[in-house]
Amino acid sequence: xxxxxxxxxxxxxxxxxxxxxxxxxxxxxxxxxxxxxxxxxxxxxxxxxxxxxxxxxxxxxxxxxxxxxxxxxxxxxxxxxxxxxxxxxxxxxxxxxxxxxxxxx
Amino acid sequence: xxxxxxxxxxxxxxxxxxxxxxxxxxxxxxxxxxxxxxxxxxxxxxxxxxxxxxxxxxxxxxxxxxxxxxxxxxxxxxxxxxxxxxxxxxxxxxxxxxxxxxxxxxxxxxxxxxxxxxxxxxxxxxxxxxxxxxxxxxxxxxxxxxxxxxxxxxxxxxxxxxxxxxxxxxxxxxxxxxxxxxxxxxxxxxxxxxxxxxxxxxxxxxxxxxxxxxxxxxxxxxxxxxxxxxxxxxxxxxxxxxxxxxxxxxxxxxxxxxxxxxxxxxxxxxxxxxxxxxxxxxxxxxxxxxxxxxxxxxxxxxxxxxxxxxxxxxxxxxxxxxxxxxxxxxxxxxxxxxxxxxxxxxxxxxxxxxxxxxxxxxxxxxxxxxxxxxxxxxxxxxxxxxxxxxxxxxxxxxxxxxxxxxxxxxxxxxxxxxxxxxxxxxxxxxxxxxxxx
Ligand code: HEM
Ligand code: HEM
Ligand code: SF4
Ligand code: SF4
Numbered sequence: 001x002x003x004x005x006x007x008x009x010x011x012x013x014x015x016x017x018x019x020x021x022x023x024x025x026x027x028x029x030x031x032x033x034x035x036x037x038x039x040x041x042x043x044x045x046x047x048x049x050x051x052x053x054x055x056x057x058x059x060x061x062x063x064x065x066x067x068x069x070x071x072x073x074x075x076x077x078x079x080x081x082x083x084x085x086x087x088x089x090x091x092x093x094x095x096x097x098x099x100x101x102x103x104x105x
Numbered sequence: 106x107x108x109x110x111x112x113x114x115x116x117x118x119x120x121x122x123x124x125x126x127x128x129x130x131x132x133x134x135x136x137x138x139x140x141x142x143x144x145x146x147x148x149x150x151x152x153x154x155x156x157x158x159x160x161x162x163x164x165x166x167x168x169x170x171x172x173x174x175x176x177x178x179x180x181x182x183x184x185x186x187x188x189x190x191x192x193x194x195x196x197x198x199x200x201x202x203x204x205x206x207x208x209x210x211x212x213x214x215x216x217x218x219x220x221x222x223x224x225x226x227x228x229x230x231x232x233x234x235x236x237x238x239x240x241x242x243x244x245x246x247x248x249x250x251x252x253x254x255x256x257x258x259x260x261x262x263x264x265x266x267x268x269x270x271x272x273x274x275x276x277x278x279x280x281x282x283x284x285x286x287x288x289x290x291x292x293x294x295x296x297x298x299x300x301x302x303x304x305x306x307x308x309x310x311x312x313x314x315x316x317x318x319x320x321x322x323x324x325x326x327x328x329x330x331x332x333x334x335x336x337x338x339x340x341x342x343x344x345x346x347x348x349x350x351x352x353x354x355x356x357x358x359x360x361x362x363x364x365x366x367x368x369x370x371x372x373x374x375x376x377x378x379x380x381x382x383x384x385x386x387x388x389x390x391x392x393x394x395x396x397x398x399x400x401x402x403x404x405x406x407x408x409x410x411x412x413x414x415x416x417x418x419x420x421x422x423x424x425x426x427x428x429x430x431x432x433x434x435x436x437x438x439x440x441x442x443x444x445x446x447x448x449x450x451x452x453x454x455x456x457x458x459x460x461x462x463x464x465x466x467x468x469x470x471x472x473x474x475x476x477x478x479x480x481x482x483x484x485x486x487x488x489x490x491x492x493x494x495x496x497x498x499x500x501x502x503x504x505x506x507x508x509x510x511x512x513x514x515x516x517x518x519x520x521x522x523x524x525x526x527x528x529x530x531x532x533x534x535x536x537x538x539x540x541x542x
Contacts, residue, residue: 015189015201016175038179065480066274066314077314087182087312089273090175102173103481104318105183105273 006032016090018100022057025097033095038085046083046095049073053096063089063098107133108150109157113164129156132233143229147201147250151232154198155248158190169196176203176251178258181311184269185254201250202232205257206243206270208303211296212283213238222265230257240336241320242280243270268307274481275313279303281323282330290415291325292343292428293456299323301460302467315471316478326424327412333433333447338484339467340433340447343456345425348405349414355421356381356401366417385414429455432466434496435485445485450496452507466500473499 001020004011009028012020017036019025030042030050039046052073056064066088070076075083084091089101107130117126133152136145148154158169174187186204193200207223223244227233232248239245249257261267270278279302282288284295302321303310309319322333325343333340358364359379365372366379381401386394393407394414401421403414415422432454433447454462470484473495478487488496497504522529 015171016187018175062480065316067316067475077312078308081180081182081312085179086177089182089313090177094175100173100175103274105173105175105186 004032014100016094016100018094019097022097022099025054029097030095037091037095039083039091039095043083045075045079049075049080049083049088049092050096053092053098057096057098063093063101107156108153109160111156111160114156114160126156129234136233141228145228146230146253146256147232147248148198151198151202151248152234154196155202155232155234158192158196158199161192161195170202174203176254178254178269181269182313183271183273183275183311186272187251199248202248203251203254205231205246205249205254206239206272206278207246207261208268208270208278209238209242209244209280211281211299211303212286213242214283214286219265223267226257226260226265230260239270239278241270241277243278269311271310273313274315274317275311275319276306276309276315277318277320278310279321279323280331282325284323284325288325288330289419290328290412290424292345292424293325293430295323295325295331295341295343298341298456298460298463301458302463305460305464306467309471315475317481317483319471319474319484321467327410328416333436335436335446337436337447338434339470340436341430341463342433343428343430344410344453345428346453347425347427349403349408349425350423351401351403352421352423353400356418357399359418359421360399364418364420368419385417388413429453432463434470435483435488437483437485441481442486442489445489448488448493449508450500451502452505469500470496 002013004013007028009026011024011029011032014020017033019029030046034040034042042050049069052069053063056062056068056072064072066077069080069088077088080088080092084095086094089105093101111126114126118124118130129152133150133156136149136152139145139149162169169191171189171191174189176187177183177185184206186206188202188204190196190199190202227235227246230249230253231246234247236245236247246257258269261269279299281295281299282291284293285291286296299321309315319339320337321339321341322331322337323341324331324333327342327344329335329342333342355364359366360381362378366384381396385401386396389408390411390413391407391409393404395402405425415424430453431449432451434450435445436447437445451466454466456463474484474487477491478484482490493508494504497508
């Protein structure tokens with residue numbers, strides 16, 4: 001596990017670049033992650049998805065299913081990949097500070 | 106001299122079966138010698154460290170790979186299985202040891218030219234170790250580092266015209282038996298249907314959109330050489346619906362001992378002379394065969410096309426000419442609620458380009474499962490939870506007796522309100538008019 005520093009903030013991350021503690025999240029985190037996730041600028045659309053993921057995680061303790069993410073934000077999977085080239089798991093969840101997806105990935 | 110001592114693994118170099126230990130050692134040696142002057146992109150001693158950490162696991166009796174791993178290539182949500190060892194200081198060569206799934210050709214036929222190119226690519230950018238093939242079907246490239254993933258993907262797609270396979274909650278890589286390419290029992294072109302469905306559903310394969318994983322497998326006949334009935338959520342199994350074609354001369358040749366039964370499959374042991382009564386007629390599960398004046402007769406209406414008689418007398422009995430396939434759904438391993446094999450959904454459908462009818466059935470199932478499936482609920486579990494009748498109506502069919510092995514024995518039978526005269530809205534007062542308290 002590694003510590004990284006960005007814009008004066010410290011984040012503890014794993015090998016895949018996921019935040020170890022959700023509570024450590026800050027807007028700087030999204031800024032830090034974006035490059036490695038192929039994103040040049042965080043637009044309103046990105047932000048909407050990040051906000052939804054965070055609210056959902058706070059309320060339910062899990063990340064939403066892709067279907068729920070699409071239905072709730074109005075973004076089709078195709079659009080989500082346009083925004084987050086690595087997809088909702090590796091791209092959006094990482095940027096939102098959610099824990100790393102698990103299972104038979 | 107090997108980097109790590111591997112006394113336990115060394116024992117697996119003896120015995121007659123090809124030893125994976127000897128092979129990995131050979132590759133480790135090759136990398137050290139590097140006769141071809143390859144610019145290795147990951148540690149040269151990756152194979153030594155793999156053997157080292159495996160030896161440690163043999164000693165400890167436990168795995169030394171960390172939990173999970175989320176890596177991949179841009180544009181796709183799967184295809185790479187990330188993996189990190191939990192002793193990176195001792196075994197830096199396998200600190201990153203990701204697996205890439207590469208989509209295999211159907212039936213797994215190759216040219217040495219293709220394999221040579223793939224090996225050159227993997228030798229330079231990976232460990233040089235593979236799995237030919239993963240159980241789902243993929244070519245498995247075993248062990249590389251994160252920075253190499255996009256490089257390999259670029260090479261695969263730009264220079265080899267080859268894509269990644271699937272992983273995650275999506276359509277996984279489809280696979281088929283070798284079908285018509287070299288089997289006289291293939292009831293449809295399994296390779297072609299598998300290929301066409303793989304192409305059609307590339308999006309579903311590369312970008313997980315499902316509640317959970319979903320697999321297709323294509324068997325040319327009920328012998329099930331790709332085991333679709335046990336290993337795919339949607340299993341396509343070839344069959345025919347007209348008569349078995351009988352060559353009576355060849356039947357006589359079998360009886361006369363001129364042709365060995367089962368293609369000679371049991372020649373390693375003396376089972377006595379071939380006895381058609383004992384080995385075929387009395388073993389037919391529906392007892393629909395008999396001999397009459399030295400001729401073999403089959404009551405095809407009662408044949409369940411189990412393949413037994415064809416398997417015993419391949420030169421005398423052949424599949425019918427009116428061919429198609431059955432679709433079975435729901436196979437899965439035990440987690441969560443128990444193992445399942447496929448249940449018959451579509452008894453017979455013709456296999457005709459451009460396969461629209463088959464696509465409609467697939468999409469009908471997906472539409473239902475994508476909407477109703479809970480997180481990480483396989484199709485088979487949704488069928489248990491909501492009922493086979495729902496699956497049947499999801500593909501626009503009506504229930505037929507072939508849908509069940511036997512009717513239910515419990516009477517907990519639901520009725521739709523519209524099917525019951527008067528419906529469910531009842532007033533107790535009306536009832537009381539006739540029945541006092
Ligand atoms: C002519 C009279 C009756 C008929 C034709 C009748 C018929 C039935 C039938 C067909 C069932 C369903 C059987 C099953 O679940 O496998 C049933 C269940 C039941 N009957 Fe009757 N019954 C009669 C009288 C009674 C009486 C008088 C009682 C109680 C005082 C009673 C109590 C029950 C109970 C508790 C069950 C439910 C069993 C369960 O849920 O497993 N029945 N009856
Ligand atoms: C605290 C009291 C009771 C409890 C907790 C109870 C609970 C249950 C439960 C859980 C069932 C099964 C429901 C199902 O099929 O899913 C059932 C069925 C049934 N109970 Fe009771 N019960 C109680 C009292 C009674 C009494 C006093 C009677 C009759 C005088 C009765 C008659 C029945 C009958 C006939 C059924 C079967 C209904 C059917 O087959 O659809 N129960 N009960
Ligand atoms: S499943 Fe049937 S058609 Fe396919 S290879 Fe096996 S025997 Fe032949
Ligand atoms: S295929 Fe099976 S059921 Fe049909 S006739 Fe042959 S042995 Fe009997």
